[in-house]
Amino acid sequence: MPYDYDLFVIGGGSAGVRCARIAAGHGARVAVAEERFWGGTCVNVGCVPKKIMVNAAEYGAWIEDAAAFGWDVRKGPHHWEKLAAARDAEVQRLSALYRSLLENAGCTVFECRAAFLDPHTLQVGESRVTAERIVIATGGRPTRPDIPGAELGLISDDVFTMHARPRRIAIVGSGYIAVEFAGIYHGLGAEVDLVYRADLPLRGFDHDLRAALRDAYDAQGIRLHPGQQPAALERRGRALVLRTRRGDEIEADCVLFATGRAPNTRGLGLEAAGVACTEEGAVIVDEDHATTRPHIFAIGDVTDKLNLTPMATAAGHALADTLFGNAPRRVSYRNVPTAVFSAPPIATVGMTEADAAAQGPCDIYLTRFAPMRHTISRRPRRTLMKLVVCQRSRKVLGAHMLGEDAPEIMQGIGIAVGMGATKEDFDRTIGIHPTAAEEFVTLRTRVREAGLPEKARAAE
Incomplete structure (x- = not known):
């Protein structure tokens, strides 16, 4: 049967826009809702x-550092409304740009909801349209914990509509969003409590990084509450009180729940299309991002494979090339660099020490130091840099950093790790002096072994 479109994309985020643009560039008739x-x-x-x-x-923080370098600069009050206006103007500019990119590529644009009526038919606003292939790229949404009074707390979306900075904020969680906003609010002058159920923040990251971030936040005066879970949130006068399962009470002006995200699959009519999801609502896909209906695909956070914007964008591009560019390919979910914009920031690529050790013996190279700027300013900031190296192949399996400019440095390290560079390749590279980045190519002392064979572990 003839279809209205060769490709219909549900969702105009990073994954959906890239997929639609590339497909249209290959000559497909594309629509996006x-x-x-x-x-x-x-x-x-x-x-x-x-x-x-x-x-x-x-x-x-830079204003405070400046005096040590001879600048007579005094730190005044921060004007939240000026920051919000500048931030919102840039967001509006970029959002409009995304739409114009689609229109300039020849895509048909719908500003409305789309839902399946059957495997090839969609209800798009007031219209019914058909498509030969359909891509689900609806992303995810923040969630609240199932506790009494949860509606009194904020989710991450709400942060960007706040009219003023709170004097005191309690943040529940310890993932990307939680630790990033802990650093943001503290840096802007708020008192911050960070409440999380594990013993260290950032579950899934390398243990040394997690411990270093804990120490950094503790040194700055961010109040940490490890091993705690929220039990209830209530209002007392003008304040909110967060009660934990252990019975502790934390008083704040507002509470931010950064306790997870869920895939945006509700109301899409996936049952009518025969598309299967996990119990958590994520669309189930194969290595080619095809769902249980081979002409329907899903990319980005709605699949819950690896919830990173660049990964979603890459998947959308690869899918469009595969379907319409006569160049089938897949994206790799291995050795994906990522950054956490905490204070100081974290960046990492490849395996953690624990993951590498589970596969066999590896050597650990690690350094901790005060960066040059902070040896002068006396601000209590430390940098950590770490390499995880396979003993047998000498390949660098993982690189991890906490410190100034870590995300910028790790982008280049990610190329090397992705190409399979060895420790000797790093050693042969001439460092740029004086920089923190040169430490990655001057690490010479192995601090420990990990993943020793079973017999060696038993002997110990």
Whole structure:
């Protein structure tokens, strides 16, 4: 049967826009529906506005550092409304750009909800359209914990509509969002409590990084509450009180729940299309991002494979090339660099020490030092850099850093790790002096072995 479109994309975020643009460039008839905002979470209530706020928080610390370098600069009050106006203007510019990119590529744009009526038919606003292939790219949404009074707390989306900075904020969680906003609010002058159930923040990251971030936040005066879980939230007068399962009470002006995200699959009519999901609501896909219906695909956070914007974008591009570019290919989910814009920031690529040790013996190279700027300013900041090296092949399996400019440095390290560089390749590289980055190519002392054979472990 003839279809209205060769490809219909549900969702105008990073994954959906890239897939639609590339497919249209290959000559496909493409339509995209977005019901909320173009650019998705990253542009509107995620990476972009958050990074602007990270930058704002850093300026306060730099002002304090400046005196040690001879500058007579005095730190005044921060004007939240000016930051919010600048942030929102940039978000609006980028969101409009995403829509114009689609229109300039020849895509048909729908600003409304789309849902399946059958495997090839969609209800798009007031219209019914058909498509030969359909891509689900609806992303995810923040969730609240199932506790009494949870509706009194904020989720990450709400941060970007706040009219003023709170004097005291309690943040529940210890993932990317939680630790990033802990650093942001502290840097902008708020008192911060960080409440999390594990013994260290950032579950899934390398243990040394997690411990270093704990120490950094503790040194700054961010109040940490490890091993705690929220039990209830209630209002007492003008304050909110967060009660933990252990019985502790934390008083704050506002409480931010950064306790997880869920895939945006509700109301899409996936049952009518025969598309299967996990119990958590994520769309089940194979290595080619095909769902249980081979002509329907899903990319990005709605699949819950690896919830990173660049990964979603890469998957969308590869899918469009495969379907319409006569160049079938897959994206690799191995050795994906990532950064956490905490204070100081974290960046990592490849395996953690624990993951590498589970596969066999490896050597650990690690250094901790005060960066040059802070040896002068006396601000209590430390940098950590670490390499995990396979004993047998000498390949660098993982690189990890906490410290100034870590995300910028790790982008280049990610190329080397992805190409299979060995420790000797790193050693032969001439460092750029004086920089922190040179430490990655001057690490010579092995601090320990990990993943020793069973017999050696038994002997110990």
